[in-house]
Amino acid sequence: xxxxxxxxxxxxxxxxxxxxxxxxxxxxxxxxxxxxxxxxxxxxxxxxxxxxxxxxxxxxxxxxxxxxxxxxxxxxxxxxxxxxxxxxxxxxxxxxxxxxxxxxxxxxxxxxxxxxxxxxxxxxxxxxxxxxxxxxxxxxxxxxxxxxxxxxxxxxxxxxxxxxxxxxxxxxxxxxxxxxxxxxxxxxxxxxxxxxxxxxxxxxxxxxxxxxxxxxxxxxxxxxxxxxxxxxxxxxxxxxxxxxxxxxxxxxxxxxxxxxxxxxxxxxxxxxxxxxxxxxxxxxxxxxxxxxxxxxxxxxxxxxxxxxxxxxxxxxxxxxxxxxxxxxxxxxxxxxxxxxxxxxxxxxxxxxxxxxxxxxxxxxxxxxxxxxxxxxxxxxxxxxxxxxxxxxxxxxxxxxxxxxxxxxxxxxxxxxxxxxxxxxxxxxxxxxxxxxxxxxxxxxxx
Amino acid sequence: xxxxxxxxxxxxxxxxxxxxxxxxxxxxxxxxxxxxxxxxxxxxxxxxxxxxxxxxxxxxxxxxxxxxxxxxxxxxxxxxxxxxxxxxxxxxxxxxxxxxxxxxxxx
Numbered sequence: 001x002x003x004x005x006x007x008x009x010x011x012x013x014x015x016x017x018x019x020x021x022x023x024x025x026x027x028x029x030x031x032x033x034x035x036x037x038x039x040x041x042x043x044x045x046x047x048x049x050x051x052x053x054x055x056x057x058x059x060x061x062x063x064x065x066x067x068x069x070x071x072x073x074x075x076x077x078x079x080x081x082x083x084x085x086x087x088x089x090x091x092x093x094x095x096x097x098x099x100x101x102x103x104x105x106x107x108x109x110x111x112x113x114x115x116x117x118x119x120x121x122x123x124x125x126x127x128x129x130x131x132x133x134x135x136x137x138x139x140x141x142x143x144x145x146x147x148x149x150x151x152x153x154x155x156x157x158x159x160x161x162x163x164x165x166x167x168x169x170x171x172x173x174x175x176x177x178x179x180x181x182x183x184x185x186x187x188x189x190x191x192x193x194x195x196x197x198x199x200x201x202x203x204x205x206x207x208x209x210x211x212x213x214x215x216x217x218x219x220x221x222x223x224x225x226x227x228x229x230x231x232x233x234x235x236x237x238x239x240x241x242x243x244x245x246x247x248x249x250x251x252x253x254x255x256x257x258x259x260x261x262x263x264x265x266x267x268x269x270x271x272x273x274x275x276x277x278x279x280x281x282x283x284x285x286x287x288x289x290x291x292x293x294x295x296x297x298x299x300x301x302x303x304x305x306x307x308x309x310x311x312x313x314x315x316x317x318x319x320x321x322x323x324x325x326x327x328x329x330x331x332x333x334x335x336x337x338x339x340x341x342x343x344x345x346x347x348x349x350x351x352x353x354x355x356x357x358x359x360x361x362x363x364x365x366x367x368x369x370x371x372x373x374x375x376x377x378x379x380x381x382x383x384x385x386x387x388x389x390x391x392x393x394x395x396x397x398x399x400x401x402x403x404x405x406x407x408x409x410x411x412x413x414x415x416x417x418x419x420x421x422x423x424x425x426x427x428x429x430x431x432x433x434x435x436x437x438x439x440x441x442x443x444x445x446x
Numbered sequence: 447x448x449x450x451x452x453x454x455x456x457x458x459x460x461x462x463x464x465x466x467x468x469x470x471x472x473x474x475x476x477x478x479x480x481x482x483x484x485x486x487x488x489x490x491x492x493x494x495x496x497x498x499x500x501x502x503x504x505x506x507x508x509x510x511x512x513x514x515x516x517x518x519x520x521x522x523x524x525x526x527x528x529x530x531x532x533x534x535x536x537x538x539x540x541x542x543x544x545x546x547x548x549x550x551x552x553x
Contacts, residue, residue: 069516073474074492101491
């Protein structure tokens, strides 16, 4: 096996001449490129008798096969791709002409492609910003007739998924980095245009600029890798992903392998095919792992005498946690109590205050208990009219109607950075609020 | 497809069209013909040639005639022939103007 080594290799697209020079410098030292992986390249000792030459070329041919044939005839072999640029190496003993020999045409072509990719990136960012505005505007309101607390989309997402939390934290940095890159790109294109018009070589970026921008690119790639990796603990710990994701990855990878001629897509498809079973395994292990991990919200059930506990959703992220479950307590052969819980807990008080929002005006404080509010039966005018057609619609309607009954109570409890809403059904008349709340408050003290 | 600004062809454009005057050729055949014709003076890289062929085809100066062994062949269109002849005449006038002046000054 030949000597191989890994080297750091991170350049912006506009600095591709510097990247090309680096590959050619390594070639003169006796190292040829094997593959590119993120901001790194794998090199190996050259065994051919001549020194290879590298050329980076924008990958956008309308007929890629035709272009590949022409390049092959001309003495170039494709090695790998980095971002939008294909890396070619001269065939042994071929000594081909450079792929681009018209400076003005080369500038125009790069400018057109760079600006188009900038436009697409800007559109993508605009869509994401619109989504962020939607998240932050509070337009999503999941409250129902009981109105114990408002369930907002952004806090729900931040406490549901590690990957989403990371995207939310990285997004402003990506926007800033992208804006800075656009300014740099415009400056470099301007210098290039002036050089071409004067018949001069395009100006090269300084060593400091190359390193700085290369590092910025590498950090961007690292943030993407972190988000991808976080999907695995999400699958293990949280309910954000289901088996459909693993199936989707597998289908996508098979399409990449068999439906495309592009070697990059095929390579990514093969790698994804390895990842899909791992993702499926994580999702299948979610149950045992979740049970062994307590998280911020204490373990359920609240009532030790509950005969049935249904845990709907439970998730933990560095920012927040949430859980939804129900408990049934058998009082006698014909009587039972039903509890529906929804809990949130946050890492910081500021975050908790923002996520919880104000206490709904319709709730009344429970006398003698700090941080506890109650709501009695729902008002008749707040109850929805039945408009459904399926059995699920009937079930939901019945649940809404039960909230109107006298044996129904709702509580909102806040303790520090934790909030719990409790809907209680079939409460025995005469039971005090303190009797209902005592086991819940004890559970919260854990 | 003359450059609208100057209404001329670059040297590389001229030789690409010239290489298709006598017969259809594929991309690498064009590169080899130009290299032979100019004795290596005019070098057209594969990427540059690909971009030129795409533009010429878009401007209908050349037409795709078929594929053989995975290589696309192109031929000059009537408009391409006309453009090439115009450029040839223009270059001829330039040469004549230069000859009239410069030959007088030759020792």
